[in-house]
Each structure stands twice: as C-alpha cells, then as structure tokens.
Amino acid sequence: MTEMIRLTAAQMAEGMRAGEFTSTELVQAHLDRIAAVDGGDRGINAFLHVSGEEALATAAEVDKIRAAGGGGTEALHPLAGVPIAVKDLIVTVGQPTTAGSKMLEGWMSPYDATVIEKVRAAKLPILGKTNLDEFAMGSSTEHSAYGATRNPWDLDRIPGGSGGGSAAAVAAFEAPLALGTDTGGSIRQPGAVTGTVGTKPTYGSVSRYGAIAMASSLDQIGPVARTTEDAALLHELIAGHDPKDSTSLVDEVPAFAQAARRQDVTGLKIGVIRQLQGEGYQEGVLARFQESLDTLRAAGAEIVEVDCPSFEYALGAYYLIMPSEASSNLARYDGVRYGRRVLPTDAPLTIERVMGATRAAGFGEEVKRRIVLGTYALSAGYYDAYYGSAQKVRTLIQQDFDAAFEKADVLISPTSPTVAFPLGEKLDDPLAMYLNDVATIPANLAGIPGISVPGGLADDGAGGQLPVGIQFLAPAREDARVYHAGAALERLLAADAEPLWARAPELQTPAAQTAGE
Incomplete structure (x- = not known):
C-alpha cells in the first residue's frame, strides 16, 4: 500500500506544503486504494459513487496555486488538497444523492449543502459519496438499498451505522476525512467499531441545510477522521x-484544533455516567473503558461518578421522537414531486394509488417500520401518550445533563456496548439492533456535543480483536472540551502502543491482491 495514504490529514497537508507530494498524487493514491478494496463480493462497499474526475480537477487546481507560489498559497485553507468522502445523505451538485434508498436512485441535487459549499471553497477534493442505512435508519449499514458495508477490521462484521460507509472509508485508508450525520449516534458508533474518530457537534453549530432530514430536532452533520486533531x-x-x-447558532467558531493540541489534563474533572456501563456491555469493552479511566487518572484528571437516572428511558423516548419526525419528513417522497415514481398496474390511476405503489417499492423494511411507528405515535388519541410523553423524558434527560455538568467538565462512557457484531446477526431483531445506540442517544436528545475516540482492542468472541470506542460528552457550545479530552486520551494510549488506526490490518480482498501483484 502507498504509505502516503496512511498519513493523518494534518500530515498530508504538511507534506503538500513541504513539496513532498502533490494533491494530484495524493488523490490518485486514494482513488487507486478505492479501486483495490471497495468493490467486488468481498469489498468494503464504502462508496456508492466515486467522483474521480472531479477530485483530480480540484487537486490540480490546488497544485497549480501552490506551484505559482507567492500570495496564492497563503490564501489556501490548511486542508486544501486533502481528499474527503461525503455521506450520501448530504446533497452534492454533480454527484448522485440517494440517501441509500431506491426512492432516490440516481437523483441529482440542483444545489450544494452548506457544508459542501465550505468544502469546495476550501478546495478539498471530494472522492465520492459513502454508503449508509437507508435514510440514516439503522445501526449497522445493512439497511442500505445498495448492499451492506463491511468493517475493514473484519470483513464479516458490520461497520456500525447509519454512517458505516464514511467510517469504513476512513478506517480502510480510502479517505483521510469524511462527513457524516449523527441522529442517535451515527457518527460516533461507527467510529467506535472501526477504530476511527467521530464527532457529533452541538446541535445547530454546523448547518443542516442540504442534509436530507430524518429527524430534524436530532440530526447533526459532523466530521469523521483517524485522529482527534x-x-x-x-x-x-x-x-x-x-x-x-433556521436552527443555526450565531456563535463564532472556536479553535477546536488548538483544544485538540492541549497536552495537560491535570485537574480536568471527568464524570463517569453510572447508567452507561454494566449490564449489556461486553466484558472486553468495560475492561478497555476502565483502563482508559485509570490512564486519565494517572495523568492528573479527577474521576467522579455522576448519576443520570432519566437515561434509563432515553432509548424509548428516542424511538418515539425519531420515527415521529421521520414519518413527517419522509411524507415528501410521494411519487409526485421528485424521486422515484411507480405507477399502479391496474386502474384507476389516482394520486393516492401512485403514492402507495411508489412508497411500497421505494422504501425498505426498516424505513417502513419507522414510518408506521411514527405515524401511530402522532395519531389522534395517542399523541400525548407517546410523542408528548417522550418529549417530557427528553426534558428530564437535559436536566440530568445539566446536573452532571455541575460536577464534571466532561462526561465519559463506552461509545458502544459491544464490538462490531457479525453481518446479519441482528437483522431479524430490530430491538436488539436499537440497543447499540444506548450510550449515544442521550447526547442527541439534549443537543450536546460528543466524540468517540479509539480505546483499544477487545475480544470479538471468535478469537480475534476488534476496536472499542470511548465517548466524551460536554455541555452545549463546549465542543472544544471533547476535543481536549479525546485528544488527551488518544495521546496517552499511544504512549504505550501505536495509535489504533495505524494498526488497522491490510485488506486481502481479491482486487487488492491483484493490485499488489
């Protein structure tokens, strides 16, 4: 494998500035990697669309500016020329945006999402669009209409969801950076099981304009990477x-990277959430979690326990609020305005029958399940009992967080209760699948920031070792705190061993073997 693609994004940026390689060379190396490991029966299937021509054109533009020297290079963003992948839930001009669904197969957006406008303005070459559970509904990226994504650490295991494509692409060295969306853990949970870093920003601090909505009060775009920096x-x-x-905050953007470079955790108060450990968590996950606590304590952090009793009801509240909002947001896919249209085979031809035929053919089983659940929760006679009660629980969860942050600067927990499980293991048990997000959901309900950083390896139950994630949470608008804590743990663990992302196994797919010959 070309060593270039094993660098961090910060190292890639520095290498280009130093003239060690060009953006064109860097992009081509990643495109070659995608061609080698992503396709075929045993490929990662992280990408639904690869935009090689566009990525190379952007790279050539960056190289031209750098070659010209002078004032032009000063105007370049620090990440200019570093390639990026984009979750296929974020609309992008010139590339299909499918949301992982047959409902939007081949659909081309007439506008860019705000985050895409910013990425293009900074001249990051966009490698393509990554796979996801259909309309972001899932915890394993097995509910995509275009096939499941595989975990690069074990090709027979899930990469997490719904943003498993972005996490797998970064873990497999197909891209150094990616964009994801996090509604109940869909950036952090894939990060945990693929050994990558995923951040859910404070709600409203990153624009959601152009992100196809599932649950508008919960969705948040965020970064996927190999390091906290x-x-x-x-x-x-x-x-x-x-x-x-309309939900965008007017705050100035803090210096997150500067926070990630802070070395000292002396005096940092870290709260251990009592409800997010114990029963249901694998032994190996808890062992790595305890080791992380011991490491932070030895470095000078103060570890305290916090009690968040309402977290017991977070999963139930989430799976009423999220499908309720999803059923409303997905009503627009009716076979009339845009997207797929399926005509009924027999007369009469009415809008109602076109809508029924279109939605039956265009939506997968998990999407239909959540639409039915959400529509029921919002129906007359049940609204107060279900949706209204769930919103009251949401308030209690926010109050629990407020009380916890009076005792601690950041909170800590395992990101996911288990390591990556085998493909297909939980497809027939939706409730078991939903439990994978038990530790990540509370942050979305409260709108606070969270990050998952690699915490080491644990037994997978079959004689192997798979990544474990450690989650840090902070008060709203205090995203810098999660970068400080996450980067500190990352550095402390790397003092004893190589960073987890650097230990990712080389992939032995048929295409990769052929490319290496």
Whole structure:
C-alpha cells in the first residue's frame, strides 16, 4: 500500500506544503486504494459513487496555486488538497444523492449543502459519496438499498451505522476525512467499531441545510477522521452560522484544533455516567473503558461518578421522537414531486394509488417500520401518550445533563456496548439492533456535543480483536472540551502502543491482491 495514504490529514497537508507530494498524487493514491478494496463480493462497499474526475480537477487546481507560489498559497485553507468522502445523505451538485434508498436512485441535487459549499471553497477534493442505512435508519449499514458495508477490521462484521460507509472509508485508508450525520449516534458508533474518530457537534453549530432530514430536532452533520486533531480541523471548516438553517447558532467558531493540541489534563474533572456501563456491555469493552479511566487518572484528571437516572428511558423516548419526525419528513417522497415514481398496474390511476405503489417499492423494511411507528405515535388519541410523553423524558434527560455538568467538565462512557457484531446477526431483531445506540442517544436528545475516540482492542468472541470506542460528552457550545479530552486520551494510549488506526490490518480482498501483484 502507498504509505502516503496512511498519513493523518494534518500530515498530508504538511507534506503538500513541504513539496513532498502533490494533491494530484495524493488523490490518485486514494482513488487507486478505492479501486483495490471497495468493490467486488468481498469489498468494503464504502462508496456508492466515486467522483474521480472531479477530485483530480480540484487537486490540480490546488497544485497549480501552490506551484505559482507567492500570495496564492497563503490564501489556501490548511486542508486544501486533502481528499474527503461525503455521506450520501448530504446533497452534492454533480454527484448522485440517494440517501441509500431506491426512492432516490440516481437523483441529482440542483444545489450544494452548506457544508459542501465550505468544502469546495476550501478546495478539498471530494472522492465520492459513502454508503449508509437507508435514510440514516439503522445501526449497522445493512439497511442500505445498495448492499451492506463491511468493517475493514473484519470483513464479516458490520461497520456500525447509519454512517458505516464514511467510517469504513476512513478506517480502510480510502479517505483521510469524511462527513457524516449523527441522529442517535451515527457518527460516533461507527467510529467506535472501526477504530476511527467521530464527532457529533452541538446541535445547530454546523448547518443542516442540504442534509436530507430524518429527524430534524436530532440530526447533526459532523466530521469523521483517524485522529482527534484531524476531526477538529474539519469541524472548524464546516462549523458556523448559516442563515439558510433556521436552527443555526450565531456563535463564532472556536479553535477546536488548538483544544485538540492541549497536552495537560491535570485537574480536568471527568464524570463517569453510572447508567452507561454494566449490564449489556461486553466484558472486553468495560475492561478497555476502565483502563482508559485509570490512564486519565494517572495523568492528573479527577474521576467522579455522576448519576443520570432519566437515561434509563432515553432509548424509548428516542424511538418515539425519531420515527415521529421521520414519518413527517419522509411524507415528501410521494411519487409526485421528485424521486422515484411507480405507477399502479391496474386502474384507476389516482394520486393516492401512485403514492402507495411508489412508497411500497421505494422504501425498505426498516424505513417502513419507522414510518408506521411514527405515524401511530402522532395519531389522534395517542399523541400525548407517546410523542408528548417522550418529549417530557427528553426534558428530564437535559436536566440530568445539566446536573452532571455541575460536577464534571466532561462526561465519559463506552461509545458502544459491544464490538462490531457479525453481518446479519441482528437483522431479524430490530430491538436488539436499537440497543447499540444506548450510550449515544442521550447526547442527541439534549443537543450536546460528543466524540468517540479509539480505546483499544477487545475480544470479538471468535478469537480475534476488534476496536472499542470511548465517548466524551460536554455541555452545549463546549465542543472544544471533547476535543481536549479525546485528544488527551488518544495521546496517552499511544504512549504505550501505536495509535489504533495505524494498526488497522491490510485488506486481502481479491482486487487488492491483484493490485499488489
């Protein structure tokens, strides 16, 4: 494998500035990697669309500016020329945006999402669009209409969801950076099981304009990377107020990368959430979690326990609020305005029958399940009992967080209760699948920032070792705190061993073997 693609995004940027390689060479190396490991029966299947021509054109433009020297290079963004992948839930001009669904197969957006406008302005070559659970509904990226994505650490295991494509692409060295969306953990949970870093920003701090909505009060775009510093650099790029997003915060963008470079954790108060450990968590996950606590304590952090009793009801509240909002947002896919249209085979031809035929053919089983659940929760006679009660629980969860942050600067927990499970293991048990997000959901309900960083390896139950994620949470608007804590743990663990992302196994797919010959 070309060593160039094993660098961090920050190292790639520095290498280009130093003239060690060009953006064109860097992009081509990643395109070659995608061609080698992503396709075929045993390929990663991280990408639904690869935009090699566009990526190379952007890279050539960056190289031309650098070659000219002078004032032009000063105007370049620090990440200019570093390639990026984009979750296929974020609309992008010139590339299909499918949301992982047959409903939008081949659909081309007439406009760019705000985050894409910022990525293009900074001249990051866009490698393509990554796979996801259909309309971001899933915890394993097995619910994509275009096939499941595989975990690069074990091709028979899930890469997490719904943003498994972005996490797998970064873990497999197909891209150094990626954009994802996090509604209940869909950036952090894939990060945990693929050994990558994923951040869910404070709600409203990154524009959602152009992200296909599932649950509007929960969705948040965020960065996927191999290191905390890389995630912080990308976060700085995409954050900021957007008048096109009515929920966008007007705050100035903090120096996230500077926070990620802070070394000292002496006196940092870290709260261990009592409800997010114990029963249901694998032994190996808890062992790595305890080791992380011991490491932070030895470095001078103060570890305290916090109690968040309402977290017991977070999963139930989420799976009423999210499908309720999803059923409303997905009503627009009716076979009339845009997207797929299926005509009924028999008369009469009415709008109602066109809508029924289109939605039956265009939506997968998990999407239909959540639409039915959400529509029921919002129906007359049940609204107060279900949706209204769930919103009250949401308030209690926010109050629990407020009380916890009076005792601690950041909170810590395992990101996911288990390592990556085998493909297909939970497809027939939706409730078991939903439990994978038990530790990540509370942050979305409260709108606070969270990050998952690699915490080591644990037994996979079959004689192998798979990544474990450690989650840090902070009060709203205090995203810099999660970068400080996450980067500190990352450095402390790397003092004893190579960073986890650097230990990712080489892939032995048939295409990769052929490319290496």
